Amino acid sequence: xxxxxxxxxxxxxxxxxxxxxxxxxxxxxxxxxxxxxxxxxxxxxxxxxxxxxxxxxxxxxxxxxxxxxxxxxxxxxxxxxxxxxxxxxxxxxxxxxxxxxxxxxxxxxxxxxxxxxxxxxxxxxxxxxxxxxxxxxxxxxxxxxxxxxxxxxxxxxxxxxxxxxxxxxxxxxxxxxxxxxxxxxxxxxxxxxxxxxxxxxxx
Amino acid sequence: xxxxxxxxxxxxxxxxxxxxxxxxxxxxxxxxxxxxxxxxxxxxxxxxxxxxxxxxxxxxxxxxxxxxxxxxxxxxxxxxxxxxxxxxxxxxxxxxxxxxxxxxxxxxxxxxxxxxxxxxxxxxxxxxxxxxxxxxxxxxxxxxxxxxxxxxxxxxxxxxxxxxxxxxxxxxxxxxxxxxxxxxxxxxxxxxxxxxxxxxxxx
Numbered sequence: 001x002x003x004x005x006x007x008x009x010x011x012x013x014x015x016x017x018x019x020x021x022x023x024x025x026x027x028x029x030x031x032x033x034x035x036x037x038x039x040x041x042x043x044x045x046x047x048x049x050x051x052x053x054x055x056x057x058x059x060x061x062x063x064x065x066x067x068x069x070x071x072x073x074x075x076x077x078x079x080x081x082x083x084x085x086x087x088x089x090x091x092x093x094x095x096x097x098x099x100x101x102x103x104x105x106x107x108x109x110x111x112x113x114x115x116x117x118x119x120x121x122x123x124x125x126x127x128x129x130x131x132x133x134x135x136x137x138x139x140x141x142x143x144x145x146x147x148x149x150x151x152x153x154x155x156x157x158x159x160x161x162x163x164x165x166x167x168x169x170x171x172x173x174x175x176x177x178x179x180x181x182x183x184x185x186x187x188x189x190x191x192x193x194x195x196x197x198x199x200x201x202x203x
Numbered sequence: 204x205x206x207x208x209x210x211x212x213x214x215x216x217x218x219x220x221x222x223x224x225x226x227x228x229x230x231x232x233x234x235x236x237x238x239x240x241x242x243x244x245x246x247x248x249x250x251x252x253x254x255x256x257x258x259x260x261x262x263x264x265x266x267x268x269x270x271x272x273x274x275x276x277x278x279x280x281x282x283x284x285x286x287x288x289x290x291x292x293x294x295x296x297x298x299x300x301x302x303x304x305x306x307x308x309x310x311x312x313x314x315x316x317x318x319x320x321x322x323x324x325x326x327x328x329x330x331x332x333x334x335x336x337x338x339x340x341x342x343x344x345x346x347x348x349x350x351x352x353x354x355x356x357x358x359x360x361x362x363x364x365x366x367x368x369x370x371x372x373x374x375x376x377x378x379x380x381x382x383x384x385x386x387x388x389x390x391x392x393x394x395x396x397x398x399x400x401x402x403x404x405x406x
Binding site for chain 2: 048049057061063064065067068069071072075076086087088090091092094095098099103124125127129130133144
């Protein structure tokens with residue numbers, strides 16, 4: 001199998017951390033988004049959405065979307081589980097993964113894409129007012145998350161999960177998105193220190 | 204268990220259709236969003252995101268987020284499977300479910316929330332320019348989906364899945380979002396007819 005990856009992009013990093021947690025290694029092909037390789041004929045045939053990451057299996061099957069790729073790896077090698085255990089455990093991880101994705105990662109992405117000069121040609125039309133509107137939403141969710149993390153070690157419970165991966169990657173993305181993390185969010189800062197100390201916290 | 208539901212909202216409908224496909228029945232509590240019941244103390248304690256649906260188990264455990272609730276039911280009663288079968292099958296369903304969610308349902312929601320007069324007090328600030336920007340994105344994805352549906356019966360393959368549920372609910376939501384479906388998308392129209400003819404196609 002082959003993983004089409006982009007070193008500097010947010011979503012591919014989720015898969016890289018997921019693989020590192022599993023102790024799995026997959027051959028990678030770097031796709032240079034800056035040079036619009038993902039808009040070329042060859043890559044578009046793999047993923048018409050023109051996004052990385054993409055996983056191609058030995059029989060030619062293609063899986064796009066980072067969470068779908070993670071699920072494939074979880075099925076191949078269930079332990080350590082990162083998508084939860086048992087019906088309630090799996091549902092809880094999915095709930096938190098989605099909350100983090102929609103209330104933190106998405107607002108951060110929106111803030112970045114609608115304000116960064118380098119995105120002018122990719123986010124059309126760029127709407128700076130929308131970028132600004134997303135920033136307080138991300139901060140409001142960080143504050144909520146801080147309260148939750150006062151009661152447990154990781155985002156979905158006592159075990160590290162894909163929800164932590166998404167939140168970690170999203171938190172790192174707040175800087176390019178120009179969203180400041182309030183310094184009084186002690187539990188959030190502690191959680192961030194715990195997660196970034198893991199060997200899986202690859203760039 | 205108890206499902207906090209809203210008859211007229213998009214996401215709760217996904218769970219209702221999922222349950223109907225499974226032949227499962229769960230006691231429901233209607234939450235009236237128009238009267239802001241979901242902003243009250245009692246409901247906010249269940250789901251701090253102030254959204255329906257929410258599933259409360261007999262032991263008091265709470266699962267929010269429609270896809271997380273669906274996953275719980277899939278684990279409880281695996282057949283007929285709606286989240287795919289086998290590692291590749293599950294990954295494919297997740298890939299399509301996410302494509303439909305991010306490229307069709309989300310743009311439709313954005314178009315609605317940022318333009319409908321009734322959303323002025325819930326989407327702050329409402330940015331009509333952003334609503335307009337989302338409309339061609341949804342149509343572009345519909346066109347892509349039409350091409351895909353020329354080759355197979357359902358969105359993720361030959362079996363009906365959660366990706367069809369999300370796409371069906373999103374397609375119905377295009378009308379309130381004021382996004383017109385191009386009439387030349389024959390395969391999409393045929394797929395819509397197939398899905399809406401299923402007994403599960405509850406309002």
